[in-house]
Amino acid sequence: MTAPAVPPRRQFLSQGAALTAALAIAPGLLLYDFARARPPGEPASSAVRWGMLIDTTQCDSGCSACVTACRKENALPEPVRLTDPQWIRKVELEQEGSGRKVSLPMMCQHCADPPCVDVCPTGASFKRADGIVLVDKHRCIGCRYCMMACPYKARSFVHEPVTDHSGATPRGQGTVESCTLCVHRVDRGEIPACVEACAREGHQAILFGNLNDPDSAISRRLRSVASTRLRADLNLDPGVAYEGI
């Protein structure tokens, strides 16, 4: 089978131009790098490392558009009980002493050295070449050791049977799941649902892009502003960074 004859570079340019026009939100600052779709038959490449930069100063404590968008995209039930899955959640913080308030979205941090992958007995937890940490649910036996090992409480266990699941990522009872960074969208050249929803709300608090490309918007911004990785003391090199905490 042959790929379409359009060279990736040209595809990049035409898509890029359209997106630049649509999404330039401030001079010199792109909301996200447009991601170009990988041609069919080509595996994810380690030349790319997907990541996010979350500007907590732009995140509104009353807004949960990212959470709702994720739930819709992945057809997750509305969380009521502690057994219900939450791939992304809003965390409200108050600094001890000063009382400064911060609101931010929390999800799988897509570590470069993910503890969940280290501990998984069957290799069901794995990191894709482009840095996205996933669960291969065909191989997951549901031991929950990864949930014990994750410092971010990013994972959920499917506590109930799933019937007629319509979400983009298949999910089933007795396996562990978490944020996929919307891998199905990223592979199509789109951005994750939460990033899109945040931009639609006008907050533009989440910047998504390729950390391995020094010219990407996310890399440029990481160079120019102070940012933090959560539990930086563990040295896991998370793919998600935060501003303003």
Add this chain to the structure above:
Amino acid sequence: MKPLCLLGRILLVIGCCLVLPAGAHDAMPPLDIGQGGKCVDDPGFMRLNHMKLLLQQRDETVRLGVRGGRYSLAGCVDCHASKVNHSVLGTDRNFCQGCHTYAAVKIDCFECHSSHPRPAMESRR
């Protein structure tokens, strides 16, 4: 009755293996192949090898991120979901369930994957 000797028993088992499936073959239910049309490969080949092809592509897609492969489970469902209940499961006439019941092979794909066609395909019907 005198008990059968070892050879007799072995012959009996082999005999059963040869005769019984042949008899059962006639009981194969007619399958609702849904929209059908040209399959991604020769139907006889698919009947014998679909499980291997699906597993192979599954691992390549999930673990390596290879998209757009030819043997996709969602693709099977898109073409072969019944036009009656819009599913490959439900009755022993439905495409996946019917054959798997006949062959007595447990099918667990749809504990996680959808047994209904993708919305885009559904609207094209």
Add this chain to the structure above:
Amino acid sequence: MTAVTATRSGERAYYGWFLFCALLALVGLWAAHQMESQGHVITGMNNQIVWGLPHVFAIFMIVSASGVLNVASVGSVFGRAVYKARAPLAGLLSLALLAGGLTVLMLDLGRPDRVIVAATVYNATSVFAWNVLLYTGLFVSVGFYLWTLMDRTMAAWTQPAGLLVFVWRFVLTTGTGLIFAFLVARQAYASAVLPPMFIAMSLAWGLAIFLLAQSALLRWKAMALHPGIHRRLKNLLGIFVFTVLYLVLAYHLTNAYFARQMPFERFVLRDGGVITALFWGGYGVLGTVLPLLLIFLPGLGTPRSVGAAALLVILGAFSLLYVFIVGGQSYPLQIFPGYVAHSTFGDGAVGEYVPSLPEWALGVGGVAVACLMTLVGVRVFNFLPRDVPEQAVESN
């Protein structure tokens, strides 16, 4: 050597226990089936407390399975006759406990139907995967060891086999401790003191189980334990209980010295509700102080009081493991130091967990499986410890 026959009441008790355990095992299987068909939603476990009561039972049995072998090791590795007479029973108990513990662990999996995956696909960096090999190895080496004990033509192999078992069980319990010690994310775990602590716990709990099994067996056959041997074993239990106490103290003291760990220690030792009560009352008083008094107080230390002490040590073991496993997860992850966190997913909040009936049934069912295997084993192989009086005197 004269054949030992069971008394009539002993036989009745044997079959009574057999039926009782079989029933409990069936109830445990039913619970596992419910958990598989309805999902873990029927347990008390959730996305914060991901390991609950089944893991307390399973880890108790797996840790004890290695500790109970101590009796065999002292016999075969250090050549003590009194212990050697007990080696077959110790080996049998070890296999039974390991099987019971693994049964619970496997039936609690989200996908127990895929357990074959765990046996065929290994992730070399996973402590869990190492443990799968360690468990298999213990079955093989203890099985071989028992063979050398039962078959006279294999007697020459007893010592090397005993040595193999001795080394293997230390590695195995180290592996069990490492399951937690490698969890860098959580305040309760990630400590190098855990593997030695698990080894100490295995020695105390294993011996407590051995003493209870031995006294039940002797009662079944209406025999009495030589007072010298009794004294030796009870003192050993006392020393092991002290050792566990020492390591538990070391674990909590080192934690309390680090400012960042202090909130966690305050939670376990003071503010944790059930967790705190189980730590002080269950482990501290019932599981440590009382057994030590029952063993060492002048006038006590009788077979009856030592039996009670062994039971209390086991009770303390469950309390300590509950505090360690459930308490360790209840305390919220510290993702944002310096901030008070709040979310719908339990950030910054102490986790809620109440074990449900199916979890109790599964755990108890696993213990019942271990008991059944022991009951069948002692009947088929006649593993009763037989002491030659002179040996008992020599050991005094």
